[in-house]
Amino acid sequence: MKDCTLYKMMDIIGKRWTLCILLELHKGDKYQKQFNELKSMLGDITPKMLSTRLKELEAHGLVEKELDSSAIPVKSFYSLSESGQEFIEIIKEIKGWGLKWKFDNPLCSVSDCKYCGVAKAIDN
Known part of the structure; x- marks a missing residue:
């Protein structure tokens, strides 16, 4: 199974x-x-874990990192x-499926959820 795209x-x-x-990067203006x-948005995550996950997401092309070296500290x-933004569209589809088949959640079905920041993609 290690060669299966879905498992990867x-x-x-x-x-x-x-x-x-990914959702925090999507949320807000x-x-x-x-x-x-x-x-600070993620709360309980350790700096080491956040750094590790950001490096992984960057390596997989879901996140981009930009450095501003115009001042110290950098x-x-x-x-x-672009890949990460497209993935958010998939999350919207998953959320729509969950609202349609699994969860009756009026707060999530009306607009952008205050927790995940993702609007539903399909009508239930």
């Missing part, structure tokens, strides 16, 4: 904190966020890549 994808997105990081900003900004 689940290995990437199934890791703890991965989906939360500002799609580019600094490391400390992400850390600032790192993270955002969703």
